[in-house]
Amino acid sequence: MNTGNWLPSDLSDEAATALCDLLQELAYLCDSRYRAQISRYRATQQPPCNPERPWEPPPPDR
Numbered sequence: 001m002n003t004g005n006w007l008p009s010d011l012s013d014e015a016a017t018a019l020c021d022l023l024q025e026l027a028y029l030c031d032s033r034y035r036a037q038i039s040r041y042r043a044t045q046q047p048p049c050n051p052e053r054p055w056e057p058p059p060p061d062r
Contacts (some may be wrong), residue, residue, distance in 0.1 A: 011019065031038070047058035 049058055050056060
């Protein structure tokens with residue numbers, strides 16, 4: 001992702017800290033609110049494992 005176009009490079013130390021704090025809080029709130037949906041989606045993206053040998057990695061994508 002190219003962030004050069006939407007993140008300013010000339011922020012003061014205080015402003016950079018405030019921006020990072022805000023983004024971390026937003027990420028926490030999103031994760032808290034959508035955790036069940038995120039987990040459900042990610043579970044559908046996992047390749048199935050062999051229930052008789054769950055320690056083995058799944059076969060590679062075809």
